[in-house]
Amino acid sequence: MSETRRITLIVNGEHREAETPVRQHLADFLRGTLGLTGTHVGCEHGVCGACTVLVDGHAVRACLMLAVQAAGHEVTTVEGLSLADGTLHPLQQAFCDHHGLQCGFCTPGMLTTLVEFLAEHPAPSEEEVRLAISGNICRCTGYDSIVAAALAAARALRGDAA
Amino acid sequence: MDGTTHGPDDARMAAGPGEAVGRAVTRLEDPPLVRGRGLFAADVNFPRQIHMRVVRAELAHGLLRSVDATAARALPGVVAVWTSADVAEIPSIPFRATKVQGLEPYCQPVLARDRVRYVGEPIAAVFAEDAYLAEDAADLVAVDIEPLPAVLDAAAPPAEFAPGLHTEPTIVRKGFGDVDAAFAMAHAVIELDLSVGRHSGVPLETRGAIARYDAARDLLELHGAAKKQHWNRDEIARLLGRPPSSVHLFEGHVGGGFGVRGELYPEDLLACAAALRLDRPVKWIEDRRENFLATNHSRQQRHRIRAAVDAEGRLLAIDDVFFHDQGAYVRTHGARVVDLAAGMLPGPYRLPAYRVAGHFRLTNKTPAATYRAPGRYETTFVRERLMDAIATRLAIDPIELRRRNLVATAEMPYPRPLDVLGSDVVLDSGDYAKLLDQALDRFGWKALRESIAARRASGECVGAGLAFFVEKSGLGPSDGVRITVDHTGTVELVSGAASVGQGVDTVLAQICAEALGVGYSGIRVVRGRTDRIEFGNGAHASRVTVMSGSATWQAAQAVRAMALETAAPLLQLSPEVLTIRDGIVQRKDGATEPSMTLAEIARQMGPNSPAMRGRTPGLTAEKWFWSDHMTYPYGVHCALVCIDRGTGAVKVERYLVANDIGRAINPMLVEGQIAGGFAQGLGGALYEEFRYDETGQPLSTTFADYLIPTATEMPALDVLIAEDAPSPLNPLGIKGAGEGGTNAVGAAIAAAVDDALGQPGAVTTLPILPGTVMRLLDRAAP
Numbered sequence A: 001m002s003e004t005r006r007i008t009l010i011v012n013g014e015h016r017e018a019e020t021p022v023r024q025h026l027a028d029f030l031r032g033t034l035g036l037t038g039t040h041v042g043c044e045h046g047v048c049g050a051c052t053v054l055v056d057g058h059a060v061r062a063c064l065m066l067a068v069q070a071a072g073h074e075v076t077t078v079e080g081l082s083l084a085d086g087t088l089h090p091l092q093q094a095f096c097d098h099h100g101l102q103c104g105f106c107t108p109g110m111l112t113t114l115v116e117f118l119a120e121h122p123a124p125s126e127e128e129v130r131l132a133i134s135g136n137i138c139r140c141t142g143y144d145s146i147v148a149a150a151l152a153a154a155r156a157l158r159g160d161a162a
Numbered sequence B: 001m002d003g004t005t006h007g008p009d010d011a012r013m014a015a016g017p018g019e020a021v022g023r024a025v026t027r028l029e030d031p032p033l034v035r036g037r038g039l040f041a042a043d044v045n046f047p048r049q050i051h052m053r054v055v056r057a058e059l060a061h062g063l064l065r066s067v068d069a070t071a072a073r074a075l076p077g078v079v080a081v082w083t084s085a086d087v088a089e090i091p092s093i094p095f096r097a098t099k100v101q102g103l104e105p106y107c108q109p110v111l112a113r114d115r116v117r118y119v120g121e122p123i124a125a126v127f128a129e130d131a132y133l134a135e136d137a138a139d140l141v142a143v144d145i146e147p148l149p150a151v152l153d154a155a156a157p158p159a160e161f162a163p164g165l166h167t168e169p170t171i172v173r174k175g176f177g178d179v180d181a182a183f184a185m186a187h188a189v190i191e192l193d194l195s196v197g198r199h200s201g202v203p204l205e206t207r208g209a210i211a212r213y214d215a216a217r218d219l220l221e222l223h224g225a226a227k228k229q230h231w232n233r234d235e236i237a238r239l240l241g242r243p244p245s246s247v248h249l250f251e252g253h254v255g256g257g258f259g260v261r262g263e264l265y266p267e268d269l270l271a272c273a274a275a276l277r278l279d280r281p282v283k284w285i286e287d288r289r290e291n292f293l294a295t296n297h298s299r300q301q302r303h304r305i306r307a308a309v310d311a312e313g314r315l316l317a318i319d320d321v322f323f324h325d326q327g328a329y330v331r332t333h334g335a336r337v338v339d340l341a342a343g344m345l346p347g348p349y350r351l352p353a354y355r356v357a358g359h360f361r362l363t364n365k366t367p368a369a370t371y372r373a374p375g376r377y378e379t380t381f382v383r384e385r386l387m388d389a390i391a392t393r394l395a396i397d398p399i400e401l402r403r404r405n406l407v408a409t410a411e412m413p414y415p416r417p418l419d420v421l422g423s424d425v426v427l428d429s430g431d432y433a434k435l436l437d438q439a440l441d442r443f444g445w446k447a448l449r450e451s452i453a454a455r456r457a458s459g460e461c462v463g464a465g466l467a468f469f470v471e472k473s474g475l476g477p478s479d480g481v482r483i484t485v486d487h488t489g490t491v492e493l494v495s496g497a498a499s500v501g502q503g504v505d506t507v508l509a510q511i512c513a514e515a516l517g518v519g520y521s522g523i524r525v526v527r528g529r530t531d532r533i534e535f536g537n538g539a540h541a542s543r544v545t546v547m548s549g550s551a552t553w554q555a556a557q558a559v560r561a562m563a564l565e566t567a568a569p570l571l572q573l574s575p576e577v578l579t580i581r582d583g584i585v586q587r588k589d590g591a592t593e594p595s596m597t598l599a600e601i602a603r604q605m606g607p608n609s610p611a612m613r614g615r616t617p618g619l620t621a622e623k624w625f626w627s628d629h630m631t632y633p634y635g636v637h638c639a640l641v642c643i644d645r646g647t648g649a650v651k652v653e654r655y656l657v658a659n660d661i662g663r664a665i666n667p668m669l670v671e672g673q674i675a676g677g678f679a680q681g682l683g684g685a686l687y688e689e690f691r692y693d694e695t696g697q698p699l700s701t702t703f704a705d706y707l708i709p710t711a712t713e714m715p716a717l718d719v720l721i722a723e724d725a726p727s728p729l730n731p732l733g734i735k736g737a738g739e740g741g742t743n744a745v746g747a748a749i750a751a752a753v754d755d756a757l758g759q760p761g762a763v764t765t766l767p768i769l770p771g772t773v774m775r776l777l778d779r780a781a782p
Ligand code: FES
Pocket: A040, A041, A042, A043, A044, A045, A046, A047, A048, A049, A050, A051, A052, A061, A062, A063, A064
C-alpha cells in the first residue's frame, strides 16, 4: 500500500479535506475521492487536455499534477462553472447553442481552458481562440463549432448583444 | 420500392422542414454534459468493486513459454490473477457471420494460450482492490516468450499462422462483366499501386467495462457498453453459458465510437466472468497506451489496380487486387471491411466490367475492424486516384472525365451486379452531376484556378483537387421503437439503437415530435439498454437515423392515430377533423375548443379504465422498420492546399464537403457530423499512422506519436448539405450522414497535393507525410 497524506483545499468554492495516496494524481483525486467525475481522463500523459481544471484560476492538466500538490490551493472543475442557482456559465450556454460538443468527453477540458483564456482575452480573434484550444483534442466536432461557441461566449461575457 | 414494410403508418413526410424535423434545434443531450454530470464508463462505480488490469504481450510474435503470477498474487490487496488456464472454458471472441466461411480458427482467445501474436495481446488479468494496486501487481507478472519472426507486410506471401493454417484466411472475390475482353479492346490501360496507412477511430474516451452480478435476481450486468448492445449481450450470454435474459448491457454516455468502440473485446468477457466468479463488481478502464495497442485498428490496405478505358476516357473495366492488413486475429467484423472495400470501390461511375480480389491477410499487428467510412475511405482514395491518372493519360480535364463516367439521374435506381454485406447494391437515388456543379460553384473553382496560377507565379506551391464519393447507410434488416405517452402526458421513446455521442436522442425526439404533434424537448429517449427493449441492431454504418428514425416515425404515427381515435368520440368529432398540437388534440381548423390533452387520453387508456376492457391498455405503440437495401448518400470534396517548400508540410487552406443526404433531420447536427468526420479524414490524409519497427514494436503509442488534428490544423471548412435526392426506401427520405465527411478526404487532398507539386500521380500513399513531400519536391527540382 502506498503512503497517504491528508490534504485540505478549496474545490468549487467549498472547503474540502481528504486522505489521498501521495502518488494519486489530481484528476483521480477529484473523480475518485471527491466524486467529481466531470473532469475526464483521456490520456494521462498531458496531451489531450480533457482533464484540464483551474488551479488558482489557471488551467492545469490534472493528470500531470499530484493531488498533494493541490493542498492549500483553490481548484475549479466543470461542476463549479455554473451559478449557484443552476444558470449555465455563458460558455456552457454557448456550447449548447452552437453545437460545441458531440460526445462531450472533451467538453469539461475545453470549458475550463476557455474560462481562463476569455478572462485574459475578452475580445479574442478566431485565430487566438484556435491557438488557445490547440492543446485540447476533440475527436468529434472538428473544432469549428467549439470556436464559434467560444466567440459567442466572449461576446456574451462582454455584454455585447448576440 | 420493395424493402420496407407498407402500411397506413408509412405515410411519407412532405419535402422541406416541418415543425420539428429539418430544424437546427439544440440537443437534448447537452445540459448534463456541459455541467460535467454525464455518465461515461469511468464514472460508473459500484460498492465493493475491484479493479482489473490486463497484462499484455510486449513482443509481436512468440511462443508463450510461461506466465508466473506468484509475486503478483502475493501482493496485499490482490484478489486474483488469471491466465489462459483460468478462462480455458470461454470460447474465442466471435464475429458477425457473413457468407465468408472458415474464419473461426483465426479468432482471438480471451487470454493468449500458447502464442502471442501482437504487442498488446492480453496474457493475464489482475484483479485488485484499487486501480493503482492492480497496475503494481500487473508489473509483477513474469511472462516468458520465445520470439518468432513477425509478419508485418500484408502484401508479402502468406506465412504460417498455426500448423496447417496460413495467414490468408480468405480472399473476397466479386465482379461482373467480361473484364478480360474489356482490357483486350481498351484504348488505354492505366495501372496504379496505392496504399493507405493504418489508422483508428481513437475516441477520446478509452474503453471501459464494469460488470456486476446481482445474485438476488441472478442477473449479470455490463455497464460501459456501446454500439451493439443486443448482439454483444447475446454473445456474452452464449460464451458464459447463460440465457440471454439473465444478462443485461447498459450504455451510458459514450465518448465517441467511430467504429471501434462497443465491439466485443476480450476485456468485456474477462470483466463479466470475473464478476460472476469473484462475486464482486469488476471495473476495467483502458488507458491510452492500451487504447492504441488493443482497440481495433483499421484501413491499412494496398491496392494494385488497373483500368481499361476507351478513347474518351469512359471506363470499360476495373481490375483490382488488394491486400488488407487485418492484424493478428479475426475480430467481430470477420472480413466485412474487405467486403465493403470490394463492393463499394466502383463508387459513382458507370462500369461495364469489374473484377476484384481482396486478400484478407493476418500480420503481427493489433487486429483490425471498422473505422468511420470503412472500406470507402480506402477505395475512394484508390478509385479517385485512378480517375485522375486516366485524365492525365488521356489529357482530359479531370472534372470532365468524371462527368463522362457518372451514373445519370435517369439511370436511378441503378442496380450494380454486386453485393455488399449480403445486400445487393442498388444506388437508390441521386443527381450526381448536379451536385458536382453545385460543389464547383460553391468552391469557386474557376476563380480558384486563376488565383492558383497567380500565386504560383509568385513562387507559392499551391494546388486544388477534388474527389467524388458514394456512401452507404441504413444497413438493415430491422430496428424497433416503442413510444408511450404516460398519464402525465410525458412521451417516452425506447429504441434498440445506440448512441456513441452523435446526438441520436435529439434526432429521434425530433422525428417523434413531428409525427406525434408534441414538443421535442420533453421527450425522454431511452436507448442502449437491453433490459428495456428485446432487440436492437445498434449504432453503426450510419444506420441509426435511417432505421431507428423510420421506426420512430411509424411508431409515433401509430400513437397519434390511437390518440385521435380515442379522443374523437369523447369530443364528439370525427378523427379526420382532429389534429395534435403541442400535445393537445384539437380541431384542425384552429379552433381551440373542444380539446383534450394527451395526458387525459393516456388516462382514458389506462389499465383500470372501463373503456379499455378486453384490450391492451396504454397510449403506446411499437413499430419495426425493415429494409432489405441500403441507401446511398453521395458527395463531392474539394481541397485547396499549400505546401511549405522548406519542410514539406501540407497545409489545407480551404475545404468543401458537399453531401446529399436526402433529408437533414437537424441541419446543425448534420454539419457537426460532417465537420467532425472531415477532421478524422484529414488526420488520415496527413498525420495519423500506426507505425511499427522491423520487429513489430508499435511506435505510435501516445498522442505525441499518433497525431490527431487539433484546432489549428483545421482549414476553413464549408459544408453544403443537399436534399435533392431523398431516398425512396424510407418514409422520411433519409440517407445517413455519419461518414460522408470522412470518405473522400484522402482522395481530394492527394489530388490537390499532386496539383500543387505539378506532378500528376505523385501521391500514392496515405498519409502524405512531410518526408515524402520533400522527396517529391527534390525530384521536381531542376
Ligand atoms: S488526461 Fe490529462 S492531458 Fe489527457
